[in-house]
Amino acid sequence: MVSAALSPDALLADLDPEQREVASRPLGAMCVLAGAGTGKTRAITHRLAYGVAAGELRADKVLALTFTARAAGEMRTRLRGLGLPTMQARTFHAAALRQLQYFWPRVVGGAPPQILSHKAPVVAEAASRVRLQLDRVGLRDAAAEIEWGKVNMLTADAYPASAARASRQVADLDATAMARLWRTYEEVKTERVAIDFEDVLLLMNGILAEREDVAREVHDQYRHFVVDEYQDVNTVQQELLHQWLGGRDDLCVVGDPAQTIYSFTGASPRHLLEFTKRHPGAAVVRLQRNYRSTPQIVTLANRVIGRGQEHVQLQAQSGDGPMPRLLTYPDDPAEAAGVAQEIKGLLGQGVPASQIAVLYRINAQSEPIEQALTDADIPFLVRGGERxxxxxxxxxxxxxxxxxxxxxxxxxxxxxxxxxxxxxxxxxxxxxxxxxxxxxxxxxxxxxxxxxxxxxxxxxxxxxxxxxxxxxxxxxQHPPTVQGVTLASLHAAKGLEWDAVVIIGCSDGMLPLSMAEGPDEIAEERRLAYVGVTRARRHLLLSYALARNPGGAPSRSRSRFLYGAAGAIDGVADQPVRPAAKDRPRKAGARAATRCRSCGEPLTVAAQRKIGRCAACPPTYDETLFERLRTWRSLAANGKPAYIVFTDATLIAIAQDMPADLDCLARISGVGERKLRMYGDAVLAVLDGDDPTEVAEKHSAATE
Incomplete structure (x- = not known):
């Protein structure tokens, strides 16, 4: 249903001050840092409608871009409701494909090539030609790696060096074999007169760069651009946007660095965070007022994501609701059954099934939940399948x-x-x-x-x-609402919201995944947890199981992302404040362990015996404290190899056991009498919360 065109004043009337600032300045470059649930779609659609109503924009000269067909459909519906039924809102791929099909007969000649609906069959044929044995998972991973290379505008020849720099690894393929498979994949495509979705972007990029007549036509067609979810832009999309702009500045981008969860596909928040470098003088507006969630959920979301200069700290605008709850179960089947009963309780309170979601880190977690909901006669649908x-x-x-x-x-x-x-x-x-x-x-x-x-x-x-x-x-691609509890991965849940959300598997090793390594990957896992939390409007339940199977050892601990959530979750007690070293009770020091403290498996590696944990189990120490200890150690080493002070294994043991005094510190393997004398007081100071840089400086001054 199309609404009559509104006046400029009417379009600004119901917006908050920050949204009004976005909407009332429709021309020029603007970067909108929009937190979850802050009304970003409302702000940018009103910006476009206001620009047309004020005579500053022409509806047929605007291209609004986003990343999913569903999001583009929602934007078109919003624009139609604001009296703009003809304004275009498309995904990057849809916009590029439309242009490619239009210009292909003129630039290349003949009919455009067909688009591959799936890469896997072509990758399989390519693998057969180069005599590589890949199973279904291997083919999927190889196809994903080709996509990663293309969106980063690499070639097969350039892949090995770039893959090495990015520490990429595909199944059992080394970088050289992967490059050979990629080259053969391109040959198979050429024989079939076909292109893939990444080729659509690459080809349109090339045409715009090489054909001035095509570029002029496109620049005349589109004068103003809006890009939603800009934190998800990858290299090839950013280059295509640059070509579309043609040196102009009429661009509004909207995004949230805290919701960057597709780095593995080549997406990067740097385009959003460095926007003002490319567009000096661009206006920057921060949308912080969260209208989706209760103050209790917003508080937890801010705790989960932490404070970073690039993060938007949400400010709740909704009324109070129940505290988020953390539920602990003895094993995975008990967790699934318990979650089903919790959902039954929500249904009894009047929450519609379509307004309840169960979210998880990986799709394999859905099976026991599906069975438990079926046993409880609760309707559900699994999101992420067929459209x-x-x-x-x-x-x-x-x-x-x-x-x-x-x-x-x-x-x-x-x-x-x-x-x-x-x-x-x-x-x-x-x-x-x-x-x-x-x-x-x-x-x-x-x-x-x-x-x-x-x-x-x-x-x-x-x-x-x-x-x-x-x-x-x-x-x-704007489907109706299906009545049933939604089951979805955290990735698939992005951009959606429900009255009640249950996030299962909130344990270290699952959230974050145990395979996540290094600060960048852990940070992305944290952002994924933040996305999950901010999907909930009123009810939020978090759950995890202590063991996988009934009767198993209770080796799991709650997710490290919830360590700072004391007081924000019902079920997580306030963490005790550590007393000063002189006031702390004596604690027995650590001895080299013979079995993993988590799974009970024998420890045969010296470094693992020192920390009491095998490589397969998640950390049981405060990683923030460990990083603070590493910072201090680096400074204390004064240019010498850091391990001369303490090895990583010793620092992990210190962070894990939190020694109360010098006697307890001396019992930790790797802390001898000499190192205790040289560094003992400094280590205890860092454990007590002192700034590691200041501790190192004081130590250096004292020893000069």
Whole structure:
């Protein structure tokens, strides 16, 4: 439904001060740092509508860009509601593909090549040609690596050196083998007269760079750009945007560095954080008022992400709600059953199933939850599978609805007409109990619910109008709401929100994943946890299991991302304040362990015996404290190798055991009498919270 065009003043009336600043300055370069739930889509769509209403923008000269078809569809719906039905909002790929298809006959000649829907079959043929044995997972990883290389504008020849710098590793393939596979993949594509999605961006980049006539035409078509989720831009997309701009400054970018969770695909927040370097004089606006979540959830979100200069500290605007809760279970099956009962309780409180989500780090975690919800007779849908309008039952339903248009009885309510028509596609009055039958039924029921919504908004609407609405939604990939609890990975949940969210597997080794190594990867895992927390409007439950299987050793500990959440989560007690060294009780020092303190496996490596933990188990120490100790050690070494002061294993043991005094410190393996005399007081000072730089400087001054 298209609203009548609003006046400029009316478009600004309901915005908060920061949103109004975004909307009221439609020309020139602007960077909007928008925290989760702060109304960024509202701000940028009102900016575009205000620019048109004020006569500063032409709707047909604007291109709004985002990263998913769903987000683009939502933006088009918002713009249509503001009286801008013709303004374009597309993904980068959709916009580039449209241009490529238009210009290809002129620039290259003939029909454009076909687009590969999936890389895996072509990668498999390429692997066969170079005699590489790759299973299904290996083929998927190789395809993803080719994508990473292309979005970073690399070639197969340049891949090995770049992969080495980025520490990339694909299954059992070394960089040379991966480059050979990539080259052969390109040969297979050429033989098939096909291109992949990354080629669309690369080819359009090349055409714009080499053909001035094409560039002039594109620059005349699009004068103003808006890019949503700008923290997800990769190198090739940034270069294409640069080509589209053609040296102009009419660009508004919107993003949140704290929600950068696609670095593994080549996305980088540096384009957002360095925007003012490329566009000197650009306005910078920070949206901090969170309208989505309760103050209790916002407090936890700020604790999880921590304070960083680039992070937006959210300010809650909603009313109070229940405290987030941390639930601990003995094992994974108990966690799944417990979560199902918690969801049953939420349903009993009146929270609709469609407003509840269970989020997890990896897709493999969904299976026990699916079984537990099925056992509890709770409907659910797994997000991230086939698109709604591509499902067989939905395609069949659309054919039936189109056929029923001529026999539509205007005296009957629209939902009844739709329901009768969909009976032929399998819609029944009784909801199936589970499995594929339930998924099909939910899809058809969602169409009936959508017809009910349409009849409320437009009482005169009939079946022909409903079919038109479905066609529009299919084109925009804007599916109706399916009634059921949503199961989704944390990655798939980005951009969505629910009244109630349950995040399972909140244990070290799962969040963050045990394979995440180094500060950059851990930081991305933290951002992923932040994205999960900020999906919740009112209810937030966090859970983890102490062991994988019933009867297993309770070796798991809660996620390190929740260490600073004391007081913000019901179920996490305030962490005790450490007394000064002289006031702390004596604690037995650490002896070299023979078994892992987490899983109980024998320890055979000296460094592992020192810290009492095997390499497979997650850390059991405060990593922030460990980094502070490392900072102090680096300064104390005074240019010499840091291990001369203490090895990493010794620092880990110190961070793990938190010795209360010099006697306890002396019992830790690696701290001899000489090092105790030289560094003991300094180590205790760092443990007490003193600044490691100041501690090192005082130590240096005292020994001069």
């Amino acid at each position: 709604f309008f591509n499902r067989d039952e939905v395609r069949r339903a659309l054919v039936l609805l189109r056929g029923a248009v001529r026999s539509d009885n205007p005296e009957r309510p629209l939902p009844e007409v739709v329901g009768d028509a969909l009976a032929g596609a399998g819609l029944t009055t009784v909801r199936p109990t589970g499995g594929a039958a339930l998924e099909r039924w939910q899809s058809l029921d969602a169409l009936v619910q959508l017809s009910t919504d349409l009849s409320v908004e437009q009482p005169e609407a009939r079946l022909r109008d409903f079919v038109t609405e479905l066609d529009r939604r299919a084109g925009e």
